[in-house]
Amino acid sequence: MTSPRPDPATLKTLADCRAGIDAIDGELMILLAERQAHVAQVVGIKAREGVAAAAPTRAAAVIERTRQLALDVGVDADLAEALWQTMIDHFITKEEAVLGKGGSDL
Ligand SMILES: O=C(O)C(=O)C[C@]1(C(=O)O)C=C[C@@H](O)C=C1
Numbered sequence: 001m002t003s004p005r006p007d008p009a010t011l012k013t014l015a016d017c018r019a020g021i022d023a024i025d026g027e028l029m030i031l032l033a034e035r036q037a038h039v040a041q042v043v044g045i046k047a048r049e050g051v052a053a054a055a056p057t058r059a060a061a062v063i064e065r066t067r068q069l070a071l072d073v074g075v076d077a078d079l080a081e082a083l084w085q086t087m088i089d090h091f092i093t094k095e096e097a098v099l100g101k102g103g104s105d106l
Contacts, residue, residue: 032087039091043098052103053095059088 005024011017046053063081070080 035087036091039095043095046095046099046103049106050103051106053099053101054092055105057105059092062088 005020006016008017008020011020043053045051063084066080066084067077070077
């Protein structure tokens with residue numbers, strides 16, 4: 001169980017700020033592992049249904065949604081896009097290792 005995070009504006013020392021950053025990184029990593037598990041599940045479904053690893057239409061929608069989510073909470077949309085593009089490219093490579101490059105863009 002994680003403890004509630006302090007308001008960053010109340011942090012006075014570099015060590016406290018870095019401890020907070022480390023805690024947030026830990027939580028982000030848990031969410032990334034959960035997202036990765038969802039993508040792993042996608043691979044079996046795509047194999048059954050003949051859907052391509054690379055899904056450009058879906059990838060573009062994910063990126064567009066991510067840019068909007070970033071703007072909604074005051075995160076730089078270009079940063080969010082770069083992070084998500086890196087993640088999606090990684091998952092396409094992993095999916096193609098199993099599925100190959102064929103299939104439909106669904
Ligand atoms: O939605 C899919 O088809 C996925 O495989 C997931 C995902 C993603 O990481 O969001 C990865 C690769 C695809 O090109 C599109 C999206």
